[in-house]
Amino acid sequence: MIYILYAVLYGLHIAIPFSIRTEWTVLIVIALLRAVLKLGEQRTNHYIAFTLLAIIRDRVFQALRRLCPTKLEGRDKGDLISLITSDVELLEVFYVHTISPICIAFLVELIMVIFIGSYYWSLGLLALAAFVCVGVILPVIISKRSGNLGDELRADNGELATYMLESIRGLDETIQYGGGEKRLQNLTKKTIELSEKQSRLNKLTGVNLALANTFILFFDIAMLALSSVLYSRGDIGFDGLLIPLVALMSSFGPVTALANLGTTLQATVASGARVLAVIDEEPEIEDITGKKEIDFSGASLENVTFSYGGDTVLNNLSLTFPENKIIGIVGRSGCGKSILLKLLMRFWRANTGKVSVSDVSVEEINTANLCDMESYMTQETQLFKDTIAGNIRIGRLDASQEEIEDACKKASIHDFIMTLPKGYETKVGELGETLSGGERQRIGLARAFLHDAPFMLLDEPTSNLDSLNEAVILRSLKEEAQDKTVILVSHRISTVRIADEVIGMDEGRVS
Numbered sequence: 428m429i430y431i432l433y434a435v436l437y438g439l440h441i442a443i444p445f446s447i448r449t450e451w452t453v454l455i456v457i458a459l460l461r462a463v464l465k466l467g468e469q470r471t472n473h474y475i476a477f478t479l480l481a482i483i484r485d486r487v488f489q490a491l492r493r494l495c496p497t498k499l500e501g502r503d504k505g506d507l508i509s510l511i512t513s514d515v516e517l518l519e520v521f522y523v524h525t526i527s528p529i530c531i532a533f534l535v536e537l538i539m540v541i542f543i544g545s546y547y548w549s550l551g552l553l554a555l556a557a558f559v560c561v562g563v564i565l566p567v568i569i570s571k572r573s574g575n576l577g578d579e580l581r582a583d584n585g586e587l588a589t590y591m592l593e594s595i596r597g598l599d600e601t602i603q604y605g606g607g608e609k610r611l612q613n614l615t616k617k618t619i620e621l622s623e624k625q626s627r628l629n630k631l632t633g634v635n636l637a638l639a640n641t642f643i644l645f646f647d648i649a650m651l652a653l654s655s656v657l658y659s660r661g662d663i664g665f666d667g668l669l670i671p672l673v674a675l676m677s678s679f680g681p682v683t684a685l686a687n688l689g690t691t692l693q694a695t696v697a698s699g700a701r702v703l704a705v706i707d708e709e710p711e712i713e714d715i716t717g718k719k720e721i722d723f724s725g726a727s728l729e730n731v732t733f734s735y736g737g738d739t740v741l742n743n744l745s746l747t748f749p750e751n752k753i754i755g756i757v758g759r760s761g762c763g764k765s766i767l768l769k770l771l772m773r774f775w776r777a778n779t780g781k782v783s784v785s786d787v788s789v790e791e792i793n794t795a796n797l798c799d800m801e802s803y804m805t806q807e808t809q810l811f812k813d814t815i816a817g818n819i820r821i822g823r824l825d826a827s828q829e830e831i832e833d834a835c836k837k838a839s840i841h842d843f844i845m846t847l848p849k850g851y852e853t854k855v856g857e858l859g860e861t862l863s864g865g866e867r868q869r870i871g872l873a874r875a876f877l878h879d880a881p882f883m884l885l886d887e888p889t890s891n892l893d894s895l896n897e898a899v900i901l902r903s904l905k906e907e908a909q910d911k912t913v914i915l916v917s918h919r920i921s922t923v924r925i926a927d928e929v930i931g932m933d934e935g936r937v938s
């Protein structure tokens with residue numbers, strides 16, 4: 428704009444500081460450079476931002492891995508998903524659309540203030556006031572006015588998504604107990620609240636834009652007035668009247684970009700805080716490495732006490748699990764059977780007492796070593812979106828097809844898999860939730876058999892099975908136990924009957 432103005436001044440026979448040839452050359456070079464620099468700015472910004480994002484994501488995933496399983500147990504999964512997706516995404520906005528615009532605005536406006544000030548010092552001061560107003564004071568006011576509306580919007584959005592998911596998952600229960608109408612009302616209420624908040628945010632953005640434009644107009648007029656006065660007093664020439672005015676009018680771009688930041692700033696900072704909170708959180712259990720590798724030779728608990736918060740679950744419990752034996756564990760629901768297995772896996776840490784494997788405290792065994800020695804079958808089998816074979820191969824990643832089939836035969840699931848259209852290559856995703864509870868359980872068992880560790884920890888392995896399948900599995904277990912130690916947690920008498928010893932647990936003690 429300024430160089431075009433120089434051309435106009437030249438046309439009006441007013442002296443300009445350089446020849447008209449230089450003027451045209453500079454004009455063309457600037458026009459071309461503008462395009463190249465704009466592209467360069469975007470590319471650099473995005474390169475830096477996405478590199479940083481990759482690092483942040485990596486850090487977040489590392490943190491989540493450190494925190495699992497204990498610190499993630501019981502945490503709102505919807506919130507975790509928002510953290511990994513939208514919070515990290517918002518940081519991209521921060522790096523691309525916040526940091527560099529601030530730097531650009533600072534640099535460009537500084538040059539403009541000096542340039543305008545070179546015509547007359549008070550014009551420079553006025554330009555400075557204009558830039559500070561639009562680029563600093565206005566965004567701060569806007570950010571205060573919008574408060575944590577952006578953050579609330581994110582939270583509400585997550586909550587609505589969770590409610591929707593929960594409603595779909597709990598469809599059967601909702602229909603059975605006639606809760607459809609109530610759910611629909613809640614859904615409508617949440618949606619309306621969300622859209623009201625969104626429209627409040629939109630209104631704020633609109634008002635902000637109007638405010639910024641008003642400020643800009645005001646300063647343009649002030650500049651015209653001031654330069655007119657200076658011109659009439661003869662302090663500046665005609666070029667001094669025109670050029671600072673046009674320079675000011677055409678240089679608000681970088682600071683208006685800052686004014687627009689106001690509404691998102693607090694939400695971005697809140698996202699950053701959440702990401703940092705997860706990265707900084709101390710894990711309950713750290714991975715252990717660098718210890719001597721050991722072989723399995725029995726396990727034991729000595730005077731172990733464990734509690735969640737204030738509730739004691741295990742109370743001074745002592746047990747031994749000798750080699751090549753099946754130990755059955757029975758006890759009422761909630762007496763701490765599952766937690767006993769988790770302590771042996773070192774998923775949790777005992778408050779007092781000692782949990783040992785091969786006479787070494789689990790605190791002194793490499794995590795990978797411990798996982799290799801133990802085949803832990805959880806009470807609920809989690810299936811992943813993969814083929815049946817892929818789902819079972821989780822037990823041992825380098826297992827051959829033959830080994831997988833062998834494990835499935837032991838778990839009494841091979842015949843069922845063979846009836847599926849694509850056999851072992853059937854996608855579990857396609858089956859969705861159509862696999863029955865017993866089928867899932869047997870897939871979990873097949874994983875444990877495939878893992879082929881000397882110490883098997885089975886949490887209710889037969890609770891969903893008919894007696895025919897149970898018999899096949901118990902026979903396999905009996906065979907395995909010739910060179911393996913098995914802990915069999917079960918409510919079923921028919922299952923624990925194969926145990927060499929049955930331990931009854933009550934109130935966290937052996938009964």
Ligand SMILES: Nc1ncnc2c1ncn2[C@@H]1O[C@H](COP(=O)(O)OP(=O)(O)OP(=O)(O)O)[C@@H](O)[C@H]1O
Binds near residue numbers: 761
């Ligand atoms: N993450 C947790 N936070 C707080 N309390 C927990 C947590 N996990 C389990 N509990 C509590 O600890 C107690 C023991 O749980 P555990 O899962 O070991 O019971 P269980 O004997 O396996 O029961 P079931 O036979 O029903 O499987 C229960 O009262 C349970 O509510």
Ligand SMILES: [Mg+2]
Binds near residue numbers: 764765766806886
């Ligand atoms: Mg349990």
